[in-house]
Amino acid sequence: ASHQIAAEQCATKHKALQADINLYLEEQKHRLETIATTHDVTVKYVDHLVMSQMYYHTTCKPHLVNALIHAKAKEVNLGDEVRELLANDPKMQLENLTKEQKEYYIQELVKQRDLMAHGVHANNIAAGEDVFSVTHRIIDELENLRDCTGIYASLFVTHGHINDSTQASWFGMYNSAVFWEDVLGHSTGDVARLYEQWACAQGHKRDSLANMRKQVTALISNGLTYATGKRHAMMNYSNYNTAIVETYGVKLLGWPTGVPFVNPSSIGTVSEIRKLRDSLKSGECHWKKLSKAKCNAFSSELEAHRASGEVVKKPRKKRSDVGVPRKQKNVLGGNPSKEGPSSKRARRDTGRKRVVPKSTEFVRDTDDNQEDRSEEDID
Numbered sequence: 173a174s175h176q177i178a179a180e181q182c183a184t185k186h187k188a189l190q191a192d193i194n195l196y197l198e199e200q201k202h203r204l205e206t207i208a209t210t211h212d213v214t215v216k217y218v219d220h221l222v223m224s225q226m227y228y229h230t231t232c233k234p235h236l237v238n239a240l241i242h243a244k245a246k247e248v249n250l251g252d253e254v255r256e257l258l259a260n261d262p263k264m265q266l267e268n269l270t271k272e273q274k275e276y277y278i279q280e281l282v283k284q285r286d287l288m289a290h291g292v293h294a295n296n297i298a299a300g301e302d303v304f305s306v307t308h309r310i311i312d313e314l315e316n317l318r319d320c321t322g323i324y325a326s327l328f329v330t331h332g333h334i335n336d337s338t339q340a341s342w343f344g345m346y347n348s349a350v351f352w353e354d355v356l357g358h359s360t361g362d363v364a365r366l367y368e369q370w371a372c373a374q375g376h377k378r379d380s381l382a383n384m385r386k387q388v389t390a391l392i393s394n395g396l397t398y399a400t401g402k403r404h405a406m407m408n409y410s411n412y413n414t415a416i417v418e419t420y421g422v423k424l425l426g427w428p429t430g431v432p433f434v435n436p437s438s439i440g441t442v443s444e445i446r447k448l449r450d451s452l453k454s455g456e457c458h459w460k461k462l463s464k465a466k467c468n469a470f471s472s473e474l475e476a477h478r479a480s481g482e483v484v485k486k487p488r489k490k491r492s493d494v495g496v497p498r499k500q501k502n503v504l505g506g507n508p509s510k511e512g513p514s515s516k517r518a519r520r521d522t523g524r525k526r527v528v529p530k531s532t533e534f535v536r537d538t539d540d541n542q543e544d545r546s547e548e549d550i551d
Contacts, residue, residue, distance in 0.1 A: 175350055182347045190322070234285070239277035240264050279430070286443050300337040303329065311343050318345050326351070326360075330368040332380070340368040384445045388436040391452040396422070399459035409435050418474060421467045426457035 204222070208215045244258045258264055269277075307329050314325050326348045331338035342364045349360045356363070396405050400420040408415035412433070417423050427433055428451045431444045439445045451457035462470070 175354055178347060179350060179354075182350075186322075186346070193322070234278050234281045236266065236274055236278060239274075239281040243277050243280060283430070286441060297337060300339075303331075303338045307341065314343070314345070324348055328364055328367050330364065330371050332371050332374070334372050340364045379442070379446060381440075381442050381445060384442070384449050385436045385439070388445060388449050388452060391449070392424070392436075395424075395452075395459040396420075399461055409433065413470075413474060417462070418467075418471055421462045421464075422459050423462055424457065425460050426451060428457065 245254045327343040330340040399422045
């Protein structure tokens with residue numbers, strides 16, 4: 173009953189507020205007509221000038237000047253002095269840049285923005301502070317939108333892992349909290365708690381950076397196995413041309429632009445790993461078997477690079493104790509200088525007991541058997 177009374181009171185207040193807003197809009201309409209008549213313009217034009225002002229703005233597209241400032245800032249890291257240094261650098265003037273250089277600087281700026289927006293935080297404390305700041309900014313925007321349009325909204329925020337320091341919180345406009353009690357039978361605090369439990373239980377299903385890395389690794393590995401027909405074929409990113417293309421005669425086509433061709437565990441942004449994951453799932457990025465002619469042409473090209481002195485295959489790292497004689501394990505207390513079976517095989521053999529069939533104590537000769545049989549026949 174108390175909820176119904178509160179709802180009726182809230183509805184009455186909302187009707188009064190809506191009536192005042194309608195009165196204000198009517199007065200505004202007459203005022204716009206007066207301004208349009210005074211300045212000899214249409215009401216639609218005045219209305220467009222007034223209503224074009226927004227409380228928010230969209231993300232600016234990457235501009236070439238900002239891209240050059242970003243590139244120079246990476247070189248010097250001097251803050252406000254970057255613009256002056258950029259103006260004095262003839263190589264980075266707009267008229268001296270080629271089309272490829274302009275595209276490169278724009279792409280680097282886009283990567284930096286994407287890293288700032290989707291990059292993984294260094295620790296849980298930094299993530300919690302970011303969630304707190306962004307949540308309050310969203311709440312302010314929702315309140316402004318409520319004042320402008322009269323919307324209703326509820327916001328629930330919780331962490332996705334039990335080790336995150338982010339505290340579960342909720343926000344509701346007007347009497348939105350009554351909706352959860354009347355319709356679902358739970359208070360907003362109970363809903364927030366249940367939402368927190370559900371989110372922590374969904375940690376293995378959501379698109380986290382670690383999960384998408386595992387998905388990409390599995391997709392590439394399974395595709396390589398299917399394309400080569402080799403169950404034990406393993407992806408090699410460092411020596412991809414020699415260990416994969418030249419050895420197995422297959423090639424990974426359609427790798428997304430902007431995503432570095434490295435091991436998925438080395439990709440640090442969610443947007444990049446999601447882009448690669450989606451390309452692999454859709455088939456845009458796929459393995460393709462090369463023809464014999466293409467394999468021969470690719471091998472010839474590698475040989476040409478080797479002949480010119482280029483490093484085609486990345487050498488393996490040498491052991492820190494290379495050249496130093498290492499002691500061999502003593503197998504079963506024997507002389508380590510003597511050759512013998514490996515320790516694993518020796519342990520396996522010593523653990524077995526050979527089962528030999530037992531022989532009879534006395535072995536009778538075949539002649540004796542024949543004599544015994546003849547005597548029995550005579551009897």
